[in-house]
Amino acid sequence: MTSNIKIRIGIIIAVILVCVYGIIGIPKSKDELLANWKNNIHLGLDLSGGTQLVMQVQLQDAFKAAADNVIESLKGELQKDGITPSGDITRNDPTTIEDADKIEIDVKGVPSDKSGQFRSIINNQFAAWVPTAINSSDYKLTLTPSEALKLKQDTLTQTMATIERKINALGLAESSVQQTGRSDAEAELLIQLPGVDDPAHVKQLLQTQAQLEWDQVQDGPFASREEALAKKGGILPLNTKLVPTAVRGGQASWYLVSRIPVVRGTDIRDASAAAGELNRWETNFVLTQDAAKKFGAYTEANIGQRAAIVVDGIVISAPTIQSKISDTGRITGAASQEEAADLALNLRAGSLPAALTIEEERTVGPSLGADSIREGFEAGIAGVVAVVLFMLVYYKRSAINATLALILNALILIAALSYFDATLTLPGIAGIILTIGMAVDSNVLIFERIREELRAGKAVVAAVDAGFSKAFLTIIDTHVTTVVSCAFLFIFGTGPVKGFAVTLVIGLIANLFTAVFVSRTIFDAELSGKRQVAALSI
Amino acid sequence: MEFFKHSDFDFLGKKWPFIILSLILTAAGFISLAVKGGPRYGIDFRGGALITVSFANRPPVDKVRAALSNKLPVEVEEVSGRPEDIIGIDALQDSALQASRQKVIDSLDAAFGQPANGKYNINSSGAAALADRLRDALAAASVPMSDQQLQTLAVNIMDYRKQHAGLIKNLDELASVPGVTPQVLNVVKQQTYPDSVAVVGTEVVGPKIGAELQRKAILAVLYALGGMLVYIAFRFEWIYGAAAVIAVFHDTLITIGLFSLFNKEITLTVVAALLTLVGYSMNDTIVTFDRIRENLKILRREELEPLINKSVNQTLSRTVLTSGLTLLTALALFIFGGQVLNGFAFALVCGIIVGTYSSVFVASPILIFWHNFLEGRKRNARGAVAPRREPVAPVAAKAKTTPAAAKDRPQRGSTAKVK
Numbered sequence: 001m002t003s004n005i006k007i008r009i010g011i012i013i014a015v016i017l018v019c020v021y022g023i024i025g026i027p028k029s030k031d032e033l034l035a036n037w038k039n040n041i042h043l044g045l046d047l048s049g050g051t052q053l054v055m056q057v058q059l060q061d062a063f064k065a066a067a068d069n070v071i072e073s074l075k076g077e078l079q080k081d082g083i084t085p086s087g088d089i090t091r092n093d094p095t096t097i098e099d100a101d102k103i104e105i106d107v108k109g110v111p112s113d114k115s116g117q118f119r120s121i122i123n124n125q126f127a128a129w130v131p132t133a134i135n136s137s138d139y140k141l142t143l144t145p146s147e148a149l150k151l152k153q154d155t156l157t158q159t160m161a162t163i164e165r166k167i168n169a170l171g172l173a174e175s176s177v178q179q180t181g182r183s184d185a186e187a188e189l190l191i192q193l194p195g196v197d198d199p200a201h202v203k204q205l206l207q208t209q210a211q212l213e214w215d216q217v218q219d220g221p222f223a224s225r226e227e228a229l230a231k232k233g234g235i236l237p238l239n240t241k242l243v244p245t246a247v248r249g250g251q252a253s254w255y256l257v258s259r260i261p262v263v264r265g266t267d268i269r270d271a272s273a274a275a276g277e278l279n280r281w282e283t284n285f286v287l288t289q290d291a292a293k294k295f296g297a298y299t300e301a302n303i304g305q306r307a308a309i310v311v312d313g314i315v316i317s318a319p320t321i322q323s324k325i326s327d328t329g330r331i332t333g334a335a336s337q338e339e340a341a342d343l344a345l346n347l348r349a350g351s352l353p354a355a356l357t358i359e360e361e362r363t364v365g366p367s368l369g370a371d372s373i374r375e376g377f378e379a380g381i382a383g384v385v386a387v388v389l390f391m392l393v394y395y396k397r398s399a400i401n402a403t404l405a406l407i408l409n410a411l412i413l414i415a416a417l418s419y420f421d422a423t424l425t426l427p428g429i430a431g432i433i434l435t436i437g438m439a440v441d442s443n444v445l446i447f448e449r450i451r452e453e454l455r456a457g458k459a460v461v462a463a464v465d466a467g468f469s470k471a472f473l474t475i476i477d478t479h480v481t482t483v484v485s486c487a488f489l490f491i492f493g494t495g496p497v498k499g500f501a502v503t504l505v506i507g508l509i510a511n512l513f514t515a516v517f518v519s520r521t522i523f524d525a526e527l528s529g530k531r532q533v534a535a536l537s538i
Numbered sequence: 539m540e541f542f543k544h545s546d547f548d549f550l551g552k553k554w555p556f557i558i559l560s561l562i563l564t565a566a567g568f569i570s571l572a573v574k575g576g577p578r579y580g581i582d583f584r585g586g587a588l589i590t591v592s593f594a595n596r597p598p599v600d601k602v603r604a605a606l607s608n609k610l611p612v613e614v615e616e617v618s619g620r621p622e623d624i625i626g627i628d629a630l631q632d633s634a635l636q637a638s639r640q641k642v643i644d645s646l647d648a649a650f651g652q653p654a655n656g657k658y659n660i661n662s663s664g665a666a667a668l669a670d671r672l673r674d675a676l677a678a679a680s681v682p683m684s685d686q687q688l689q690t691l692a693v694n695i696m697d698y699r700k701q702h703a704g705l706i707k708n709l710d711e712l713a714s715v716p717g718v719t720p721q722v723l724n725v726v727k728q729q730t731y732p733d734s735v736a737v738v739g740t741e742v743v744g745p746k747i748g749a750e751l752q753r754k755a756i757l758a759v760l761y762a763l764g765g766m767l768v769y770i771a772f773r774f775e776w777i778y779g780a781a782a783v784i785a786v787f788h789d790t791l792i793t794i795g796l797f798s799l800f801n802k803e804i805t806l807t808v809v810a811a812l813l814t815l816v817g818y819s820m821n822d823t824i825v826t827f828d829r830i831r832e833n834l835k836i837l838r839r840e841e842l843e844p845l846i847n848k849s850v851n852q853t854l855s856r857t858v859l860t861s862g863l864t865l866l867t868a869l870a871l872f873i874f875g876g877q878v879l880n881g882f883a884f885a886l887v888c889g890i891i892v893g894t895y896s897s898v899f900v901a902s903p904i905l906i907f908w909h910n911f912l913e914g915r916k917r918n919a920r921g922a923v924a925p926r927r928e929p930v931a932p933v934a935a936k937a938k939t940t941p942a943a944a945k946d947r948p949q950r951g952s953t954a955k956v957k
Contacts, residue, residue: 049700054747075864148846199740202938204810235789338670375876381868384873390863394540405874427810433871437864438821441856444863445825448856451540474828477773478821485762485820489813493758494751504817 435507567795815889
């Protein structure tokens with residue numbers, strides 16, 4: 001054996017070791033081996049079972065909220081500077097995500113002698129907004145494009161962070177939240193929840209905005225919205241809004257509450273569920289220091305008044321303030337421990353800045369996933385065994401080379417997936433099947449070429465040499481063509497198509513190594529010891 | 539063992555029957571597609587909901603259909619080999635999908651489920667909810683259990699359910715679950731009941747996303763075909779690239795046509811299979827072309843048609859072997875791979891067969907047609923006999939560099955050098 005062949009065998013053994021390490025590490029026991037295997041090979045949801053959600057962030061909610069905040073503070077600023085618009089300050093109502101940045105604030109009836117002052121207030125205090133004069137007294141405020149973009153990104157980041165906190169609080173390991181990455185759907189999030197056994201619960205939890213408000217009750221309860229409006233003469237008093245209570249068994253009633261809450265969800269430092277009086281579950285919350293000061297002053301001044309605890313636009317409870325409360329509060333009325341705990345979790349995770357709608361949902365029962373993987377795996381193994389048996393009959397000893405190359409190919413492919421932290425999905429398995437097919441093909445190409453050369457009367461060593469070098473060109477052409485197509489599939493394809501492309505490219509590169517380099521080395525090692533090789537078992 | 543030692547079939551002489559067969563198959567596919575208004579897309583592309591329901595005792599499919607059809611337009615399909623039905627709801631408004639899904643579940647429960655009687659359905663619960671339900675009752679029955687133990691118990695019960703097709707038929711089965719003592723089982727029986735219908739899988743895809751996925755998948759494949767055309771044109775000659783892409787396109791078209799004929803759905807998994815068959819077919823065509831290119835260099839005096847025929851014969855052994863072996867794997871998947879992989883395997887089986895024959899009977903004839911076309915045009919233009927094999931001559935010239943380069947390349951550890 002020449003030193004050249006020894007070096008090549010050394011390289012092959014090194015590759016095998018690196019691959020085996022990547023797949024199972026250095027296990028000390030059988031359990032550890034299985035654990036390492038599970039850690040290193042990530043199965044996609046279609047194989048392992050679980051839920052995958054594509055949710056749309058209703059960005060317009062965040063834009064409307066931003067505009068509402070501006071309207072409130074603008075009113076205050078104008079009053080401070082002695083500008084009293086004769087008309088109202090309102091905003092439009094974009095209803096789709098695409099229209100979110102078309103948000104506008106209309107300011108009507110600014111006295112014309114104060115227009116300069118008005119503009120400077122906007123420019124100094126509300127720099128994100130651009131005023132456009134419609135006529136001498138009316139203005140339209142629009143968001144600058146850069147601010148709109150920033151608001152979008154902030155909303156998405158905050159939403160993702162909140163969802164992540166919720167998922168983590170549920171203890172769902174290996175879950176992930178990411179943007180779907182489609183350029184035309186920036187507001188879409190892909191949420192993967194492997195092994196979730198109760199998707200309805202998780203979905204509800206994720207969709208709950210958990211916008212908590214502690215509002216001052218102005219009037220109520222009323223039996224219906226109409227009754228409340230009738231009592232107020234058809235128009236709600238300034239800075240108030242009507243909020244319904246939760247419907248539990250009976251009819252919802254309505255409260256007239258202050259428009260600006262005393263305390264918001266963002267003021268909450270911690271929340272937990274606890275069993276309260278009469279074993280009823282409730283949710284306790286603790287406020288931040290700043291909010292506690294404000295809250296203490298407010299409760300002290302309003303003893304005997306009613307307050308409304310509003311979560312996502314629904315009055316959960318409307319207690320009467322008994323005494324000064326500074327930093328803790330209590331939300332009663334939960335029907336079960338789960339409900340109280342969910343509310344606590346949502347309050348801790350923070351509120352979502354915009355509502356979420358479900359665009360796509362895929363739940364694969366773990367048993368369904370397990371069964372399909374088992375059936376597919378068994379069928380695949382049966383297929384490969386049949387292929388190997390056939391090759392052994394057809395190519396005799398040389399088929400052992402091919403089989404070794406095939407096994408090594410599979411090993412490298414799995415190890416690469418493990419090193420890249422890639423997830424194995426059904427389309428990925430399709431890629432593996434094509435890889436195996438092309439690996440078999442490469443070997444067949446080489447062997448047929450060697451046979452041809454032998455038939456043409458070449459000596460064994462020369463025939464092997466010619467066979468490999470002639471087949472090499474073909475193998476390169478087929479592989480590069482497929483790699484080129486994979487590159488396009490990866491760039492332009494969506495999730496599953498991408499998975500296919502990735503596994504296939506890895507497989508093809510592994511195949512170039514195994515079919516051309518490894519198989520050749522085995523042939524050379526076999527042939528090199530003998531001075532004259534009379535026949536080749538092929 | 540060798541199958542084709544000195545094969546010398548006149549493939550291209552008999553090309554017409556096969557080309558006509560190809561055209562018939564393509565036309566049949568087209569007609570089927572036209573009659574059925576396009577391919578039958580799965581909900582991945584069409585938008586809609588698919589709900590997989592497991593039954594303790596599966597009712598006849600028409601009963602399930604009857605229970606649902608007066609409320610919603612649904613399709614019901616039985617899963618072979620498991621007591622499961624797949625219920626499909628067609629594309630609706632995004633918001634309506636979630637609601638209709640709930641309606642399906644409720645109607646099924648009303649028709650085939652058991653009344654709850656205030657008990658908790660163990661077949662639709664999650665581990666945490668089950669633990670919540672059992673906590674107080676266990677305490678009341680004075681079964682000592684820490685919260686940790688309770689959670690483990692609930693998870694064990696859920697695991698048992700997972701391993702039994704997602705449905706517990708009878709609560710007594712649970713006696714074998716670790717942690718379930720007779721006292722615990724009593725409490726479980728008191729608090730819960732096993733409904734005989736359970737939802738084990740759901741897929742809901744909004745129509746907007748579906749349409750988007752469809753567009754993206756088609757675009758990705760078209761770009762990939764374009765990329766391959768350019769690469770082959772660069773390595774061979776543009777007509778080779780065009781011929782290979784036409785052949786692959788032909789395979790994909792026939793396979794989609796067959797899907798339509800057999801009324802099978804095109805899902806994302808099937809798209810993966812279509813990509814796979816594009817890969818196989820292209821591979822096959824390139825192997826043949828490679829041989830043609832090589833022969834053009836060696837057999838300079840041969841006419842193009844016999845030369846291509848010879849190349850096809852030379853590669854016949856490998857073509858039959860490779861395709862046969864991959865077909866073997868695909869057949870194994872088709873027969874034993876189960877319901878989920880069925881469409882995938884079907885596409886592979888069709889694709890491998892069609893892809894193999896298209897290399898010989900579609901891609902190669904295109905080369906000849908193009909050659910004859912150029913030849914004829916030149917003859918007309920010059921009124922004289924054009925130099926033989928004009929269009930492929932540049933290929934021969936181009937090809938000359940590559941094998942030569944391969945030969946010049948140092949052969950690592952080549953056995954020729956050994957002793």
